[in-house]
């Protein structure tokens with residue numbers, strides 16, 4: 001059995017991540033979030049020898065356009081189920097989206113989703129969306145946590161991620177850079193609020209609480225292009241992991257990441 005992950009693009013310009021579990025001759029793949037145009041998604045999948053039809057399902061974490069953006073177009077084109085919370089569905093319907101023709105499935109906090117070789121366990125996170133969920137994914141052996149839009153580290157999140165072997169970890173901004181940036185005050189306030197995004201030091205704190213000898217892969221993700229740099233992320237996260245800066249992969253908006261085994 002193997003569990004691995006590849007980010008295809010990360011940050012406010014569009015998020016998409018493939019998680020794949022393989023056992024014997026069968027494989028299951030879920031796309032977490034679809035903030036990339038379908039044509040662009042297809043191009044990025046092809047760069048790792050995958051096609052749209054190789055995806056078995058899409059899980060959308062919340063309605064913000066960098067996550068939900070092109071999920072409907074993808075599901076219509078490929079004919080695969082779309083999983084989200086009822087709150088996320090409600091939010092996009094209020095914004096005018098029509099989901100009646102889709103194979104939409106309701107995801108709930110703490111209720112496992114079986115997708116062949118892959119099992120997803122959604123959990124509620126604090127973020128300024130209607131009912132945001134993030135995920136733990138497992139192939140029955142290894143566990144991977146994926147958390148990208150998180151206003152603060154809640155006890156529920158720490159519990160849900162306890163014991164993971166791999167982690168996609170939001171490292172959104174450097175607090176000092178955000179403070180000094182040209183962003184308008186309301187936006188600075190939103191980003192740094194309890195329902196916004198994790199700063200590098202908050203991410204380091206979450207990681208500290210999840211460290212155990214079996215945690216072997218961390219991928220930093222959802223960096224602000226203006227208020228963060230891979231160097232600042234590595235300076236905050238590598239001391240927690242005890243690794244050299246070059247050993248921490250950081251997902252990039254245009255290229256995502258390489259495949260990371262869990």
Ligand SMILES: [Zn+2]
Nearest residue numbers: 062064127149
């Ligand atoms: Zn968001």
Ligand SMILES: [Zn+2]
Nearest residue numbers: 064066067149
């Ligand atoms: Zn986001």
